[in-house]
Amino acid sequence: MTITPPALSVFEALESEVRSYCRGWPAVFDRAQGSHMFDEDGHTYLDFFAGAGSLNYGHNNPVLKRALIDYIERDGVTHGLDMSTTAKRAFLESFQNNILRPRDLPYKVMFPGPTGTNAVEAALKLARKVKGRESIVSFTNAFHGMSLGSLAVTGNAFKRAGAGIPLVHGTPMPFDNYFDGTVPDFLWFERLLEDQGSGLNQPAAVIVETVQGEGGINVARPEWLRALAELCERQDMLLIVDDIQMGCGRTGAFFSFEEAGITPDIVTVSKSISGYGMPMSLALFKPELDIWEPGEHNGTFRGNNPAFVTAAATLDTYWADSQMEKQTLARGEQVEQALRAICEEQSGTHFRGRGLVWGLEFEDKPRASAVCKRAFELGLLVETSGPESEVVKLLPALTISPDDLDEGLRTLARAVRETA
Known part of the structure; x- marks a missing residue:
């Protein structure tokens, strides 16, 4: 497929230079359904990005769309602050019946604001309030959001630099396999906690992604x-699992931590919780x-x-x-087999993942961006991740067909071959 970049004059003239995804995918998208997006020139793209994990059930899922249209057509409440509404009740009941009770999870549910970083900020604030301490431990290569509290526990130097002020009260520790198995797990972390001369203030909590x-x-x-x-239990620290991108079934189970058999003290959820790509987030805690205190943490949206309507329909349906x-x-x-074949054919490549989140890493780091560019030209939407954008990230919808x-x-394999 030959793509002719459209004239993007109004975007270039009026929109901030901060825009990013549109630079890698120079098309004007008009429609989307399932795992496909369509631009205004009639080109079709297979979407392996799914709104950065916000569209686990595909674009304009017909079941969710019907529930939303019916709700809007009957003049259901759109904006309700934190008032009790029938839509919120239906979501809470569905969440309790389909998610919490079957997993024996005791969580209270908080609606902290519309985005993932709102949930993280609420989680950090609550942990500090409960423990009466300021320090939060995060991990190397973590990403938890773009507001100041979330950035303080994020590892990426480029994103941290955008804050423009010192990011404090966060301490990074090595993520799993950071030293390629040469150092015992948590050796450094435990030593700092136990050494009165380490300079590490007793943390209120640890925040972690099960898959970064x-x-x-x-x-x-x-x-x-x-x-x-x-370790958190022994050292009187709360465990926060950031399940914003990896939750809602992305790794298989609804919560990504289920495989490990743990019950975090606090869990943050967003992205695909609404099911339809609408802003919504949760902070769950014991x-x-x-x-x-009432109103101590609030927000207009x-x-x-x-979003409650489509979220309830999602839980009841899936x-x-x-x-x-x-x-x-x-x-x-299916993805694992295909990536293994690519890596066997192409030296200097490695793959890893769980469920339907996978990464194809290139030792020749700029090649990942070249692969994404070629994939777009061939009609496939994929993006990079990693501290140097060295990984091609695959996030197809959970509802994607095998075909x-x-x-x-x-298409991905072809893009890799053609950029070798």
């Missing part, structure tokens, strides 16, 4: 996560941590009722049984 999406698809082993949970989890794991095996998944993987 923006950090390069770095997958934490279940045993590492269990050891981290045990009941004994719910020491908020924390009650997105149309999470009332285990079929979605089984399907995601099966699709993941579409196979087509996209073949």
